[in-house]
Amino acid sequence: MVREKWEGHEERSFAGRVSGPYSEVHERVFEALSRTQEEHRGEAVHLEEVARASDLPPDETSELLHDLVTVHGLATELAGSDSPDMGPRFEVKPRI
Numbered sequence: 294m295v296r297e298k299w300e301g302h303e304e305r306s307f308a309g310r311v312s313g314p315y316s317e318v319h320e321r322v323f324e325a326l327s328r329t330q331e332e333h334r335g336e337a338v339h340l341e342e343v344a345r346a347s348d349l350p351p352d353e354t355s356e357l358l359h360d361l362v363t364v365h366g367l368a369t370e371l372a373g374s375d376s377p378d379m380g381p382r383f384e385v386k387p388r389i
Contacts, residue, residue: 315365322347322357323367327385337371337382358383 325347329338344354361368362383372381 318349319357319360319365322349322354323361323385326358326361326368326383330384337369337384339380339382343383 322343326338326343329342329346330336340351340355340358343358344351347354349357358368358370362370367386369384369386370381371384
């Protein structure tokens with residue numbers, strides 16, 4: 294299911310999607326997220342930047358980031374943090 298959320302971006306529904314175990318492609322996206330966040334001096338980054346850095350399509354990157362946030366607890370999604378809203382940004386979850 295896809296719903297229009299903000300201009301130029303679509304909101305994807307993850308309902309009914311089964312997440313698998315942490316895989317090499319999860320690691321690839323996690324490393325890309327870590328690297329791009331570091332390049333932005335610790336600031337959260339947009340999906341498109343992570344997709345570009347991981348050399349994966351945005352829709353696949355979105356699903357993997359969703360897993361990193363909700364299943365594996367390695368990342369955080371920051372929604373509505375920009376004005377105007379440019380879509381969610383992601384960051385590596387801080388370690389304790």
